[in-house]
Amino acid sequence: MSSAYELRMKNIWSLPRGELFHGGHNLCAGCTAGTIMRHLLKVAGKDTIVVNATGCVEVSTTPYPYTAWGVPWIHLAFENTAAVASGVEAAINALKLKGQLDPEKEVKVIAIGGDGGTFDIGLQALSGMMERGHNVTYIVYDNEGYMNTGIQRSGATPFGAWTTTTPVGRRIRGEWRRKKDIIGIALAHGIPYAAAANPAYPVDMVQKFEKAIQTEGPSLVHVLMACTTGWRFEPRLGIKVSKLAVETGVWINYEIEEGRLRVTTPVPKRKPVREYLKLQGRFAHLRDFEIEIIQEMVDEQVERINKMVGKQVIGPVDYGGDGKKGA
Amino acid sequence: MSETRLPTWTEVTPGGIVREPGSTLRLDKNGWRVEKPVIDPEKCVRCRLCWIYCPDTAILEVEEPYTNSKGRTYKLTYKVDYDRCKGCGICAEECPVDAIEMVPEEVA
Ligand code: SF4
Ligand code: SF4
Secondary structure, eight states: OOSSOOOOOOSGGGSOSSOSBOSOOOSOTTOHHHHHHHHHHHHHOSSEEEEEESSHHHHHHOOTTOOOBSSOEEEEOSSOHHHHHHHHHHHHHHHHHTTSSOTTOOOEEEEEEEHIIIIITTHHHHHHHHHHTOOOEEEEEEOSSBTTTTOBOOTTOOTTOOBTTBOBSSSOBSOOSOOOOHHHHHHTTTOSEEEEEOTTSHHHHHHHHHHHHHSSSOEEEEEEOOOHHHHTOOGGGHHHHHHHHHHTTSSOOEEEETTEEEESSOBSSBOOHHHHHTTOGGGTTOOHHHHHHHHHHHHHHHHHHHHHHTSOSBOOBOOTTTTOSOO | OOOOOOOOTTTOOGGGOOOSTTGGGGSOOGGGOSEEEEEOTTTOOOOOHHHHHOTTSOEEEEOOOEEOTTSOEESOEEEEOTTTOOOOOHHHHHOTTOOEEEEEOOOO
């Protein structure tokens, strides 16, 4: 495994018991964002400043006058999170230069945005932050839509998904565009570290958080955040759905370190995408040929990743005994 | 219950600053549940998964030794903090040995 990083999180027992992201918040029952934020702060520790775009996590964790955060935290608009995170980082450097802050003291700056605040509205600020090379860890929790405002589509909504702005009728059959490749966009800025993580694989996820935080310069971790409310599945299924995303190849856990791509959760045999789709009400309208289109998109994505790695890390679809391919 | 009164206009902090970290811990989530998780310490194999996955810090990992009927002693016990638990059922779904049962809440 790789070099420059010092990983403290070896297995699930490495995670400290104490919490810096506390319960009592207003995230929906079964919202996997809670799981993600808890572990992010366990890795980051108390010398951390969190800069949070508006979105599900922001509105639900800070119902005034309360806060779930145990570290300094600032609320922002959708569009300026990465800009403010850049400013916070610059201010810390300035204080160190002026001798008002111990130059040895490590203060981590973590920017958190949802897919709306990252893929769409906050994109230019994020681009600027990465271009200028700020030492900020950017975490995008992706629930594939504007969920707390009433399930509107975003640039992260996948093909075929119902939302209130991609309704299902005779002519429109849910989202008809593809999900944006946010990691591709980040990498185009030449950032040293980017990764895709998933809370159903907690050790892998926290190791990526660790690496991103230790990276000198901008880093981005794209985390899948299964959404019980917007994806229309039972609250108890959040982790199961997240796991199925990986098992079907819809979501690939990978990281790019200094240009080298590594798939961190190899999947020797994939499950058909149907397994993932059928648990979610937002895909309930899909007909067999539409599911086939999604399967082909996933096959393409898997092929592309395998090619980049140079070997087959994600295997073919295993249709099991009944051989029911799209039927 | 601890105090959850909203500040009056004279008490509102400049800029809406919240001065108490983790103050949502004072909010009571009992009313969110229709079912509550009940952990069977006998069946539990102390794998930590429920504690890992719970989005609401509602699974407590406590240093309380427990000896099961087969004579095996565990150093830890997993308990539910019902003031945080929203009854989502993720813990019960993910427990590898089905040690967590979701029990309907009583209507008082
Ligand atoms: S039911 Fe949900 S909120 Fe309650 S302890 Fe289990 S995982 Fe946590
Ligand atoms: S998931 Fe089940 S077996 Fe594992 S610690 Fe929790 S109750 Fe025990």
